[in-house]
Amino acid sequence: MYPRLCLFRGWLLLPPNDEVGKQLFLKGATPACAICHTLDAAGAAGAVGPSLTELQPDAARVLNALKNGIGQMPAYTSLTPEQMQILSEYVAKASRE
Ligand code: HEC
Numbered sequence: 001m002y003p004r005l006c007l008f009r010g011w012l013l014l015p016p017n018d019e020v021g022k023q024l025f026l027k028g029a030t031p032a033c034a035i036c037h038t039l040d041a042a043g044a045a046g047a048v049g050p051s052l053t054e055l056q057p058d059a060a061r062v063l064n065a066l067k068n069g070i071g072q073m074p075a076y077t078s079l080t081p082e083q084m085q086i087l088s089e090y091v092a093k094a095s096r097e
Helices: 002-013 017-028 059-068 081-094
Strands: none
Touching (some): 059 081
């Protein structure tokens, strides 16, 4: 009973933004970031764009790339502002793990 309660509380109370961000990175965003970028924490090993694990962009820099595109990278106009925010914060954090 007790472990199950903990699991339930964890699921209910902690917003799983990291998990949402990871899924957006791996497959939710189209085309998926992982096709082009390496991000060790997400198990991504794309080589078209810079390695985000090495670049370690802050969230504002990621957000800018998502909104406007940069070089060969398209703008992600189909993502909602909230998805962009979650994804940006995830990449900033995961690149430093
Ligand atoms: C088609 C391949 C491609 C995809 C898909 C892609 N990128 Fe990129 N990305 C690039 C390339 C190439 C660059 C380098 C652009 C340049 O500096 O000219 C880049 C640059 C970046 C940068 C650095 C921006 C800067 O200010 O230097 C970030 C952060 C980034 N991408 C995040 C993402 C995220 C998050 C996604 C998924 C939503 C994504 N990328 C999807 C190719 C891609």
